[in-house]
Amino acid sequence: MHNATKLRELLRRPGIIKAVGAHDALSAKLIQQAGFDAIWASGFGISASLKCVPDASFVTLTEQLEIERNMAEAVSIPIIADCDTGYGNALNVMRTVNDHERAGIAAICIEDNVFPKRCSFYAGVRRELISIDEHCGKIKAAKAAQTVPDFMVIARTEALIAGWGQDEALKRADAYAQAGADAVLIHSKSLTFDELKSVARAWSGRVPLVVVPTIFDGVTAAELEEAGFKIVIYANQAIRAVIKAMRDALAVIKQDTRPGAVNDRIVKLKEVYELVGVPQMEEDERRFLPVGGERITAIIAAAGFEKQLLPLIEDKPKCLLDIKGKTILERQVAALNECDIKDIALVRGYRKDAITLPNIRYYDNDRFEETGDLYSLFCAENEMTGRCLFLYGDIIFDTAILEKLLKSPADITLVVDVAWFEQQERVHPTPPLKPDLVMLQNPPGTSNSLRYLAPDEQNRVLKIGQDLPYEQAHGEFIGLAMLSKDGIEALRQAYREARTKYESKGFHEAGSFIKASFTDMIQELIDTGHQVNCVTIFKGWMEVDSFEEYQKAWSKIRQ
Ligand code: SPV
Ligand code: MG
Numbered sequence: 001m002h003n004a005t006k007l008r009e010l011l012r013r014p015g016i017i018k019a020v021g022a023h024d025a026l027s028a029k030l031i032q033q034a035g036f037d038a039i040w041a042s043g044f045g046i047s048a049s050l051k052c053v054p055d056a057s058f059v060t061l062t063e064q065l066e067i068e069r070n071m072a073e074a075v076s077i078p079i080i081a082d083c084d085t086g087y088g089n090a091l092n093v094m095r096t097v098n099d100h101e102r103a104g105i106a107a108i109c110i111e112d113n114v115f116p117k118r119c120s121f122y123a124g125v126r127r128e129l130i131s132i133d134e135h136c137g138k139i140k141a142a143k144a145a146q147t148v149p150d151f152m153v154i155a156r157t158e159a160l161i162a163g164w165g166q167d168e169a170l171k172r173a174d175a176y177a178q179a180g181a182d183a184v185l186i187h188s189k190s191l192t193f194d195e196l197k198s199v200a201r202a203w204s205g206r207v208p209l210v211v212v213p214t215i216f217d218g219v220t221a222a223e224l225e226e227a228g229f230k231i232v233i234y235a236n237q238a239i240r241a242v243i244k245a246m247r248d249a250l251a252v253i254k255q256d257t258r259p260g261a262v263n264d265r266i267v268k269l270k271e272v273y274e275l276v277g278v279p280q281m282e283e284d285e286r287r288f289l290p291v292g293g294e295r296i297t298a299i300i301a302a303a304g305f306e307k308q309l310l311p312l313i314e315d316k317p318k319c320l321l322d323i324k325g326k327t328i329l330e331r332q333v334a335a336l337n338e339c340d341i342k343d344i345a346l347v348r349g350y351r352k353d354a355i356t357l358p359n360i361r362y363y364d365n366d367r368f369e370e371t372g373d374l375y376s377l378f379c380a381e382n383e384m385t386g387r388c389l390f391l392y393g394d395i396i397f398d399t400a401i402l403e404k405l406l407k408s409p410a411d412i413t414l415v416v417d418v419a420w421f422e423q424q425e426r427v428h429p430t431p432p433l434k435p436d437l438v439m440l441q442n443p444p445g446t447s448n449s450l451r452y453l454a455p456d457e458q459n460r461v462l463k464i465g466q467d468l469p470y471e472q473a474h475g476e477f478i479g480l481a482m483l484s485k486d487g488i489e490a491l492r493q494a495y496r497e498a499r500t501k502y503e504s505k506g507f508h509e510a511g512s513f514i515k516a517s518f519t520d521m522i523q524e525l526i527d528t529g530h531q532v533n534c535v536t537i538f539k540g541w542m543e544v545d546s547f548e549e550y551q552k553a554w555s556k557i558r559q
Contacts, residue, residue: 302393303349392479
């Protein structure tokens with residue numbers, strides 16, 4: 001929809017339209033975020049911010065238009081461009097109209113000052129107006145030139161500013177409306193609203209009236225609406241706010257010398273990031289740049305000891321079990337490296353000295369016999385500063401699974417195998433093998449899950465744990481998860497809180513907090529309102545939890 005159509009729609013609605021003067025894309029965005037209806041691309045503001053020059057035709061059409069294009073890219077609400085005198089005569093106005101239509105602007109406003117114009121409020125400058133005829137010619141030319149049907153031309157008269165009186169102002173406004181103007185702006189620098197109020201009372205109502213209450217600044221929008229105005233322009237308050245805020249902050253830094261001295265006067269960096277769209281950029285990077293571009297740390301929990309694997313693991317931990325000439329750990333490292341993940345940390349415990357693979361940072365969990373895998377992971381808490389992958393040390397998986405996980409835009413993503421769910425008869429594994437079962441928001445096989453799920457529209461995990469009743473489960477967590485920087489922060493905070501709260505109590509399925517599993521912590525995050533997502537897979541991975549599984553791995557794995 002063209003920007004002009006949006007303004008036309010606003011005009012059809014009851015109530016006064018509130019537009020605010022912007023001087024660049026950022027201020028336009030803030031105005032939109034503050035909930036105003038429209039942007040006034042202010043000649044006064046752009047002259048000041050772009051070149052620090054008076055509002056007196058020193059900024060060219062090209063320069064002004066460039067700023068307006070930036071605004072049009074940054075906001076979706078209508079933009080009314082202050083075009084001063086139209087950048088020349090009637091013929092120049094015609095090009096001005098077409099340029100603005102193409103720039104995605106809703107309306108232009110042209111005033112009957114002579115060129116070069118002088119801001120209406122400068123006290124000591126010469127003030128002359130062009131003839132009614134000449135300005136009507138500009139308006140007719142503008143209307144004849146427009147190609148976007150909803151595009152609007154607002155005619156502005158400076159008759160009151162020049163001291164030519166109310167009758168002249170009304171006469172001009174009426175002539176401009178007859179010439180085809182879609183609205184008229186009768187500008188005033190009177191200290192009170194009375195002058196314009198009586199002008200508005202005498203107005204024919206042929207086209208809507210626009211008002212700029214800069215000097216008579218005590219008037220409310222309701223009073224303006226009541227008097228008959230349809231658009232109010234808060235023309236220069238935003239840029240004046242900027243000047244004051246900058247000045248104040250600069251004075252404090254100058255005096256104090258610590259940048260932090262102004263922290264209470266400035267927005268957090270994160271707010272700037274959000275304003276300019278960094279979150280979207282991050283998501284786009286994940287979606288469209290080759291996997292692994294972002295620094296990701298993989299943390300492998302490989303501390304545990306499982307009796308049932310003896311004597312296979314007599315002299316080494318499980319992750320060093322050899323499967324067709326390569327250990328599980330070597331296979332994991334190869335998959336990570338293939339996805340360009342070179343930052344690998346490993347928490348070892350049982351037979352820790354046997355793990356000597358290079359290019360891995362090692363952390364030790366010497367309490368591996370009495371602690372769960374959550375405790376192990378947090379032995380590497382120092383690694384948890386940005387995006388992280390968590391892996392159980394006993395899984396082998398296709399690289400494609402890792403690639404799919406890395407594309408997830410969510411803050412917390414688990415890999416869930418739904419093959420298990422699809423099997424008609426769900427086989428109860430024999431103890432001690434207890435899969436980490438997962439209940440999903442959109443179970444596989446329901447109408448909801450049959451439709452295509454876009455990568456950023458993922459399935460949510462509702463419950464996780466080994467004690468989850470089989471009939472409630474939809475899949476199995478494979479022991480591979482990814483957390484964004486925010487996800488990691490949430491995890492660390494939840495961990496700290498839970499450690500104190502559950503110090504001497506059971507924690508979800510664990511008898512005590514130190515015995516807790518990563519999945520207990522995930523359930524805790526879900527229960528405390530965090531969103532946990534998953535990417536679903538169908539087989540393509542393997543876990544070595546028993547001698548039988550080890551044999552299966554040997555028979556299934558390719559070289
Ligand atoms: C502007 O903002 O440039 C205007 C409005 O034209 S005023 O400064 O009030 O004239
Ligand atoms: Mg102006």
